[in-house]
Amino acid sequence: MIDKLIDKIKKTGAPIVVGLDPMMKFVPEHILKLAFEAKGETLDGAAEAVWLYNKEIIDKTYDLIPAVKPQIAMYEQFGIAGLMAFKKTVDYCKEKGLVVIGDVKRGDIGSTSEAYAAAHLGRVKVGNETYAGFDEDFATVNPYLGSDGIQPFINVCKEEKKGIFILVKTSNPSSGEFQDRLVKDADTERPLYEIVGEKVAEWGGQLIGVNGYSSVGAVVGATYPEQGRILRKLMPKTFILVPGYGAQGGKGKDLIHFFDDNRLGAIINSSRGIIAAYQNEKYEKFGALNFADASRQAVIDMIEDINQAFESAGK
Amino acid sequence: MIDKLIDKIKKTGAPIVVGLDPMMKFVPEHILKLAFEAKGETLDGAAEAVWLYNKEIIDKTYDLIPAVKPQIAMYEQFGIAGLMAFKKTVDYCKEKGLVVIGDVKRGDIGSTSEAYAAAHLGRVKVGNETYAGFDEDFATVNPYLGSDGIQPFINVCKEEKKGIFILVKTSNPSSGEFQDRLVKDADTERPLYEIVGEKVAEWGGQLIGVNGYSSVGAVVGATYPEQGRILRKLMPKTFILVPGYGAQGGKGKDLIHFFDDNRLGAIINSSRGIIAAYQNEKYEKFGALNFADASRQAVIDMIEDINQAFESAGK
Numbered sequence: 039m040i041d042k043l044i045d046k047i048k049k050t051g052a053p054i055v056v057g058l059d060p061m062m063k064f065v066p067e068h069i070l071k072l073a074f075e076a077k078g079e080t081l082d083g084a085a086e087a088v089w090l091y092n093k094e095i096i097d098k099t100y101d102l103i104p105a106v107k108p109q110i111a112m113y114e115q116f117g118i119a120g121l122m123a124f125k126k127t128v129d130y131c132k133e134k135g136l137v138v139i140g141d142v143k144r145g146d147i148g149s150t151s152e153a154y155a156a157a158h159l160g161r162v163k164v165g166n167e168t169y170a171g172f173d174e175d176f177a178t179v180n181p182y183l184g185s186d187g188i189q190p191f192i193n194v195c196k197e198e199k200k201g202i203f204i205l206v207k208t209s210n211p212s213s214g215e216f217q218d219r220l221v222k223d224a225d226t227e228r229p230l231y232e233i234v235g236e237k238v239a240e241w242g243g244q245l246i247g248v249n250g251y252s253s254v255g256a257v258v259g260a261t262y263p264e265q266g267r268i269l270r271k272l273m274p275k276t277f278i279l280v281p282g283y284g285a286q287g288g289k290g291k292d293l294i295h296f297f298d299d300n301r302l303g304a305i306i307n308s309s310r311g312i313i314a315a316y317q318n319e320k321y322e323k324f325g326a327l328n329f330a331d332a333s334r335q336a337v338i339d340m341i342e343d344i345n346q347a348f349e350s351a352g353k
Numbered sequence: 354m355i356d357k358l359i360d361k362i363k364k365t366g367a368p369i370v371v372g373l374d375p376m377m378k379f380v381p382e383h384i385l386k387l388a389f390e391a392k393g394e395t396l397d398g399a400a401e402a403v404w405l406y407n408k409e410i411i412d413k414t415y416d417l418i419p420a421v422k423p424q425i426a427m428y429e430q431f432g433i434a435g436l437m438a439f440k441k442t443v444d445y446c447k448e449k450g451l452v453v454i455g456d457v458k459r460g461d462i463g464s465t466s467e468a469y470a471a472a473h474l475g476r477v478k479v480g481n482e483t484y485a486g487f488d489e490d491f492a493t494v495n496p497y498l499g500s501d502g503i504q505p506f507i508n509v510c511k512e513e514k515k516g517i518f519i520l521v522k523t524s525n526p527s528s529g530e531f532q533d534r535l536v537k538d539a540d541t542e543r544p545l546y547e548i549v550g551e552k553v554a555e556w557g558g559q560l561i562g563v564n565g566y567s568s569v570g571a572v573v574g575a576t577y578p579e580q581g582r583i584l585r586k587l588m589p590k591t592f593i594l595v596p597g598y599g600a601q602g603g604k605g606k607d608l609i610h611f612f613d614d615n616r617l618g619a620i621i622n623s624s625r626g627i628i629a630a631y632q633n634e635k636y637e638k639f640g641a642l643n644f645a646d647a648s649r650q651a652v653i654d655m656i657e658d659i660n661q662a663f664e665s666a667g668k
Contacts (some may be wrong), residue, residue: 061464062478070480079480111461111468115477117486118440122433145495145523146426146458149376151424162430163377165385165394171432180460182497182520184527206499210462216549217497230545233534256531262552 039175039201040255040277041247043137044302046104052341053301055139055279056333057309058127059109060088064314066326069094085119088112091329092127095313097135098175098330099337103243105137107279107307139279140174143205145188177200178257178279181234186197188241192254195245201253204238206269207231207281209259218265220267231265232272251277251303260293260306265309267295270303278304283340284311290340290347301348311338354490354517355570355592356562358452361615367656368616370454370594371414371648372423372624373442375403379629381641384409389632400434400488403427407442410628411449413645414652420452422594423624443489443666452593455489458520462501470509474517491516494573495593496549496562503556507569510560516568521584522546524574524597546580547587554588566592566618575608575621582610585618593619598655599626605655605662616663627651 047053059330062070065087073087088153096106108131113124131138144154158177161168179191179202191202207217216236220227242252252275258266260282262310270278278296283289296304315321315336324332362368371548377385380402388402411421423446428439429627446453459469471477494506494517506517522532532549535542550571557567567590573581575597585593593611598604611619630636630651631644639647 059465063469064592079482081477081479081484081486084477084479108459109465109468111459111465111472114472115468115486116479117472117484118433118437120472120486121436125433141494143461144426144458147523147528150374150424150426153376153424153430157426157429157432157435162396162399164396164399164431165389167394169432170394171396171430171435180458180495180497182531183523183525184496184530184532185526186525205497210498210501212499212501214461215552216497216545217499218547219545220537221545222537227537230531230534230536234531239528326582350430 039195039199040251040253041249042092042175042275043105043305044249044251046137047302047305049067050102050104050188051345052103053297053305053344054103054337054340055105055107055305055307056103056312056337057107057141057307058092058095058308058313060091060114060313061112062087064310064317065091065117066329069155081116081119085123088120089123093130095332095333096131098334099312100134100136102334102337102341103136105305106131107139107141109141109309125172128172128285128307129232132340136175137176139176139178139203141178142171143180145180145183145187145325147183148190151190153189159168159200160194160198172234176203176255178203178205181237185241192241192244195253201255202280203255203257205239206256207258207262207265209261213259225317235269235272239276242276246275249302251275255279257281262294263292266273279307280304281307284308290343291350292313293344294347294351294353297348297353299353301353308340313342354510354514355566355568356564357490358516358592358620359562359564361452362617362620364415365394365419366660367418367660368612368620369381369652369655370420370422370622371410371418371627371652372422372456372619373407373410373628374427374624375628376427377402379632380406380477380626381631382517382643383642391397396434399431400438403435404438404441408445409645410648411446413649414627415449417649417652417656419449419456420620421446422454422456424456424624440487443487452584453495454491454518455487455643458495460495460498460502461550462498463568466502466505470506473668474506474515475509475513483543484507493518493520494593495520496552502555502661507556507559510568516570518570518572518594521550521553521571522573522577524576526635528574528664547583550584550587554591557591561590562616563574564567566581566590570594572596573611578607585611594622595619595645596622599623600662605658606665608659609662609666612668614668616668627655
C-alpha cells in the first residue's frame with residue numbers, strides 16, 4: 039500500500055493528507071439545517087451533517103491530494119449513526135481514488151489485535167463468505183503493548199496489501215510524559231520514542247515496497263522538530279505521517295527534514311486548517327456557504343508552502 | 354462509578370468480571386444456524402450470532418457477577434452490524450443491573466480524546482438535544498500519549514459519574530518490550546510501568562469514591578505477579594482490573610496480592626474461560642446446546658477458586 043500512496047503523492051506533487059475530523063462546531067449552519075430537516079436533531083441528523091460536510095470538502099479537494107485521514111473518534115461519538123457516516127466517508131474517498139488512512143489508534147494483544155486489524159484493514163469469514171468491516175487502506179496503531187499488539191496488523195497488511203502508521207512521538211504538549219523518558223539502553227540512555235522508533239523500523243523490514251519505504255510507517259508530530267530529525271535518521275525506510283501542521287503550529291519549512299531528496303518519506307496532515315478554513319480570518323471571504331472552496335484554497339496554499347520549503351532547502 | 358462497582362462486588366461476593374469477547378469459533382453450531390437462517394451468512398448474520406450467544410450467557414450468569422467486559426474489537430470486526438451487537442449487549446447488560454466495562458483501549462489527544470470519552474462514557478449535543486453513543490460505565494484507556502490523552506476521559510467521568518481503567522502492565526508475553534524498560538528517575542532507575550502506575554495514582558486523586566478507591570483504575574495483567582505486587586503498593590487507591598486469569602495462566606492464589614483485607618481493590622477478568630467453557634474438557638459434559646450452563650458452572654468455580662485463595666491467605 040505504501041507504493042500506492044507514493045504514486046499518488048508523485049502524481050499530485052502534494053505530500054499532504056487532509057484530516058477529515060468533522061467537529062460539529064466546524065459544520066456550517068446551512069448544512070446543519072439541511073441535515074436536521076431530513077433526520078431531526080438526532081444522532082442520525084448529526085451523522086448526516088457530518089457526511090454532507092465531508093462530501094463537499096472531498097468533492098472540492100480530491101483532485102489535488104493523495105490521501106485523507108478520517109479520525110474515527112469524531113464519528114464514534116455519534117454512536118452507530120456516526121460510524122455509518124465514517125464508513126460512507128471511507129467508501130466515498132476510495133471511489134474518488136484517494137488513499138484512506140483510518141486514524142483509529144487501535145492496539146491490543148493477540149487475537150484482539152487480529153480482530154481490530156480485520157475490522158479496519160482486512161476481512162472476516164462468516165460461514166462460507168468473507169466481508170470487510172471498514173476497509174481503510176492504512177490504520178494508525180498504538181505500540182504500548184509491544185510486538186504482540188503490532189504483528190497481527192502486519193500480518194493483515196501482508197495478506198491484504200495494506201499499511202499501518204505506528205505512534206512513535208505524538209504532537210501533543212504532554213507527549214513527553216512517557217515518550218521522552220530516558221531509557222537505559224546498553225551502556226547509554228535514550229528516550230523511549232527512539233526505542234519505539236527502532237522497533238518500528240525493525241517491524242517495517244517485513245514490508246518494504248518497491249520505492250524503498252515500508253508499509254509499516256510511523257507517526258511523528260510536526261511540533262517536535264529535533265526529535266523528528268533524530269527519528270528520520272533512525273528509521274530511514276519508514277514513511278512518516280506528520281500531524282500538527284497549521285493549527286498545531288508546524289509550518290512547511292519546519293518539516294523539511296522529514297523528506298528525502300526526492301521529496302518523499304513523509305506525508306503532512308492538516309485537519310482543521312483545511313476542513314474549517316472558512317472559519318479562519320485568512321479565508322473568511324469565501325463565507326460559510328462556500329466553505330469547501332475555502333478548503334480547496336487552503337489545500338493549494340499548504341501545497342505551495344511545502345513546495346517553497348523544498349525549494350529553499352534545495353530538495 | 355467505582356462505588357457502584359464495589360457495591361456490586363460486595364453483594365455478589367465475586368470480585369470477577371466476565372469478558373464478553375465472542376470469537377466466531379466459540380459460538381455453538383446451533384446458534385450460528387439460527388442466526389444465518391434469520392440473516393444469512395452476512396455481517397448481520399454474524400452480529401446476530403454474537404448477540405444470541407451473548408444473551409444466553411448473560412441470562413445464565415448475571416445473578417452471580419458484578420460486571421461484564423465486552424471487548425469491542427470482537428464486534429468491530431463485523432463492521433456496523435457488529436457494533437450494533439456491541440451496543441445491544443451493553444444495553445442488555447445494564448438492564449440486567451451489571452456494570453459494563455467497555456474494553457475499548459482508546460486513547461488520543463485533546464479534542465479527539467474528548468470525542469472518544471463522549472462516545473463511550475458521555476454524551477454529545479446535537480442541536481438542542483443530547484445523546485449517548487455507546488454509554489458504557491467504564492472504558493479502558495491507553496496512556497502512551499500522556500495527560501492530554503487521559504484528562505478528557507477524567508473530565509467526562511466527573512460529569513457523568515463514570516470510570517476508566519488505564520493500561521499499566523498488560524498481560525501479554527511482549528508487554529515488557531516497552532513497559533519494562535528501565536527509565537531514569539531522579540537518582541535511580543525504574544521500569545516504565547512504575548512511572549505510568551504512579552501517574553495513574555496521581556490522576557486518580559481527582560476521583561476518589563466513598564470506599565476509598567478511585568474511579569480511575571488500572572489494568573495490570575495476572576501473568577506478572579511480581580510487577581503486580583509492586584504496582585499494588587505504588588497505587589494504593591487504584592482499583593485494578595486484572596486480565597489473564599484462566600486461559601492466560603493466572604489462578605486465584607496467584608492474584609491474592611491485588612486485594613486488600615476486605616477482599617476489595619481488584620476485579621479479575623476471565624473471557625474464554627467462561628464464555629467458551631463448554632469447549633473445555635472440564636465442562637464438556639454440558640454439551641454445545643447447554644453452553645451457557647457450562648459458563649454458569651465456570652463462573653461458580655472461578656468464584657470458589659478466588660474465595661478459597663482469600664481463605665488460605667487469611668483475608
